[in-house]
Amino acid sequence: MKHxxxxxxxxxxxxxxxxxxxxxxxxxxxxxxxxxxVHWLATLREQMQNDPLPAVNEMGMAxxxxxxxxxxxxxxxxxxxxxxxxLAAAVLVVVAQFGVIAVQWQPDTVYRPLGETVxxxxxxxxxxxxxxxxxxxxxxxxxxGQIVEGPSALGLYRVSVxxxxxxxxxxETLQAAGDVVEQAMVESAQ
Amino acid sequence: MTDSVAEEQAxxxxxxDGDQRALQTLYRRWQPRLQYYVQSxxxxxxxxxxxxxxxxxxxxxxxxxxxxxxxxxxxxxxxMAHNKLVDYLRKWSREDSHxxxxxxxxxxxxxxxxxxxxxxxxAYLHHCIRQLPDGQRDAIQLAFFDDMAYPDIAEVIDxxxxxxxxxxxxxxxxxxxxxxxxxxxxxSLDEPDGCSPRPS
Ligand SMILES: [Zn+2]
Numbered sequence: 001m002k003h004x005x006x007x008x009x010x011x012x013x014x015x016x017x018x019x020x021x022x023x024x025x026x027x028x029x030x031x032x033x034x035x036x037x038v039h040w041l042a043t044l045r046e047q048m049q050n051d052p053l054p055a056v057n058e059m060g061m062a063x064x065x066x067x068x069x070x071x072x073x074x075x076x077x078x079x080x081x082x083x084x085x086x087l088a089a090a091v092l093v094v095v096a097q098f099g100v101i102a103v104q105w106q107p108d109t110v111y112r113p114l115g116e117t118v119x120x121x122x123x124x125x126x127x128x129x130x131x132x133x134x135x136x137x138x139x140x141x142x143x144x145g146q147i148v149e150g151p152s153a154l155g156l157y158r159v160s161v162x163x164x165x166x167x168x169x170x171x172e173t174l175q176a177a178g179d180v181v182e183q184a185m186v187e188s189a190q
Numbered sequence: 191m192t193d194s195v196a197e198e199q200a201x202x203x204x205x206x207d208g209d210q211r212a213l214q215t216l217y218r219r220w221q222p223r224l225q226y227y228v229q230s231x232x233x234x235x236x237x238x239x240x241x242x243x244x245x246x247x248x249x250x251x252x253x254x255x256x257x258x259x260x261x262x263x264x265x266x267x268x269x270m271a272h273n274k275l276v277d278y279l280r281k282w283s284r285e286d287s288h289x290x291x292x293x294x295x296x297x298x299x300x301x302x303x304x305x306x307x308x309x310x311x312x313a314y315l316h317h318c319i320r321q322l323p324d325g326q327r328d329a330i331q332l333a334f335f336d337d338m339a340y341p342d343i344a345e346v347i348d349x350x351x352x353x354x355x356x357x358x359x360x361x362x363x364x365x366x367x368x369x370x371x372x373x374x375x376x377x378s379l380d381e382p383d384g385c386s387p388r389p390s
Contacts, residue, residue: 006355009362015339044365045334047315053222054229060240061217064247068210071251133214 003027003034012041058133059151066147121167122148122187123159123174131180139177143170158187198263206254213251220264221247223336224271230331231275231324242278246271261345265338268346272328317379318368326361329354 004024010016011024028035123145127136140146143161150157161170167186174184198219204212224246229239249270257266319327325347332343344351371377 006359009333009358010340013333013337013339015337040366041334041362044315044362045337047312048319048331048334050312051316051335054225055222056218057221057225057240057243060221060244061214064217064244064251065210065214067244067248068213068251071248133218 003031005034005037008034008037009041012038012045056133058127058131058136059147059157061133062136062147120160120164123161123167123171124183124185124187125157125159125174125181126155126183127157128178128180128182135177135180139174139180142177143173145170145174159184195262199259202250202254202257202263205251206257213247216250216263216267217247220250220267223264224267226335227268227331228271228275231328232278238278242271242274245274249274262342265342265345268332268336269348272346272348313379314369314372315365318365318372321368322361322364326357326364329357330361330365333358 004011004027007016007020007024011021016024028038140159143159143166145159145161148158148160159170159174161167171184171186174181198216201212201216205216221243224243225236225239228242229236232238232242246267250267257263261269319330322330328347329343332338332346333340338346340351340354343354347354372379
């Protein structure tokens with residue numbers, strides 16, 4: 001039998017069909033060269049898999065679910081087609097801006113007023129590394145808060161609440177959720 | 191494997207019916223793998239990879255109803271990630287230009303398995319994987335990190351089965367060459383391009 005060289009990686013990663021697998025095993029029993037190659041490929045695979053998968057990106061999920069909810073709105077209206085199109089475009093702009101902000105927002109800009117527009121007070125939050133998305137969602141629902149920016153390079157998020165007057169209380173509620181929130185503070189509006 | 195495929199098909203069906211929780215479950219299952227694949231292809235740029243993965247998962251939400259079950263759900267999502275990656279790279283003019291590097295034909299590699307067994311030697315391997323042309327790195331990574339079958343890899347990177355085999359074949363040879371050169375001291379980790387494929 002010719003050396004089944006092309007099939008050895010699939011043999012090593014366990015994706016060969018049973019019959020092909022058996023044929024390779026039979027070949028390996030009598031072929032030192034292919035046994036060595038299998039050993040090398042298995043070592044290669046093992047080393048590659050030593051590299052851990054990243055943890056689930058909880059804020060990425062929050063961002064996705066926000067985009068999904070925003071997408072639902074246009075289809076829920078009974079507005080004429082052109083209006084729906086305009087809304088959809090607006091949503092795309094929001095998503096695009098959010099993407100840019102998520103990359104570019106730096107924490108050193110946190111205490112500066114943002115342009116000329118009057119901003120509602122925001123809460124600056126750092127979530128605990130161990131917090132799950134469900135915990136984060138639950139704690140945000142408690143204050144009816146929404147993530148509006150982030151994460152910054154330091155992992156900070158900006159959260160808005162519907163009522164400006166309750167922003168301090170909301171920050172305290174977040175801070176009290178110690179296993180989910182590492183730090184929550186109202187941004188000073190200058 | 192088969193169980194998770196059936197589960198994910200059911201989840202996709204639920205997503206097609208507008209179930210946001212099902213989308214969250216799929217996100218938990220897929221995002222790390224998608225992120226790893228995209229990020230390694232973007233030279234470690236985590237933020238850009240997050241943007242690409244976001245778009246992929248948004249398309250999962252939008253297009254779940256169009257999933258035909260001809261491939262595994264994760265393979266379908268990975269192929270969307272690959273397409274977005276290609277678009278992204280094209281947009282930023284970072285399209286790989288050395289995908290068709292000619293392959294030298296020598297085979298004097300010595301004991302390359304030993305070269306990657308120690309922990310310090312793992313750095314060699316990482317270095318050599320980074321040196322691979324993108325097409326080869328994609329194929330070898332999907333084969334050995336994601337344990338994908340050749341036909342699934344072909345679907346993800348959108349090329350014929352024969353191309354997958356060829357790329358994996360060349361990647362193996364190139365990795366051996368690179369590791370062997372490092373072991374013999376012909377190049378070092380300090381010269382980033384010292385172990386790259388030879389120019390034609
Ligand atoms: Zn053989």
